[in-house]
Amino acid sequence: MLKVTGSAMPGAGSLLPTAVLAAAGDGEKEAAAGPLHRDELSLYTAPQQTSRYVDPEAGQLEQSVATLRKSVEPYTGWCQDAYDKIKPRVQSAARFGVDTYVYLKDPPKDFYPRAGVIGFTGVLGLFLARGSRIKKLIYPTGLVAVSASLYYPEQAAAIARSTGDSAYDRAVRGYAAVEKLLRSPSGSDPGSGSDTKP
Structure with a gap:
């Protein structure tokens, strides 16, 4: 049986060496060979853990799922890019639908007669x-645009201005592309050939 003599401060007992007395089998008390720390006693130390983690073996289902994930991985990036490109358009379409619903729920005066005429x-x-595909595209569009511009002149002017600006920008870009193609058909100017004189 072990007996540890302590000090007046309980917290300091773990820092200071203490005398340990052990009871012998016949009742005699023997002093220990030297002062010991409490950590050196087997009563206060925990055995060293020698456990280690071992990954369980993957089953057939886990292997097939891992193979499927690896084969699908390149496409997930493509789908994420497509989603990022489509998301703003879908949000703007949803916002347009909500705005249209709110507008039609409480329309301004004479809205429905004007919409009927258009x-x-x-x-x-x-x-x-009747008879021509080009006419079927041009006539209805032109008549709707004319009648709508009679009822809503400010909006028609704003649309015409923005459409005209974008058409002008596209025409300038097309002209620049055609000019670039005509100037260098083979990738170099014809007058920039290097003439070597003997």
Whole structure:
């Protein structure tokens, strides 16, 4: 049986060496060979752990799922890029739908008669454009645009201005591309050939 003599401060007992007395089998008390720390006693030390983690073997299902994930991995990046490109368009379409619903829920005065006249001019354009596909595209669109611009001149002017600007920008870009193609058909200017004189 072990007996540890302590000090007046309980927290300091673990820092200071103490005398340990052990009871012999016949009742005699023997002093230990020297002062010991409490950590040196087997009663206060925990055995050293020698355990290690071993990964369990993957089953057939886990292997097939891992193979499927590896084969699909290149496509997930492509799908994420496509989603990032489509997301703003979907959000703007949803916002347009909500705005249209709110607008039609409480429309301004004379909105429905004007919408009826604009729709009637589109149907009239389809009727007048019988026989040709180009006429079926131009007549209804032109008549709807004219009738809508009569009822909503400010919006028509803003649309015409933005459409004109974008058409002008595209025309300038097309002209620059054609000019670039005509100037260097083989990738170099014809007058920049190097003439070597003997």
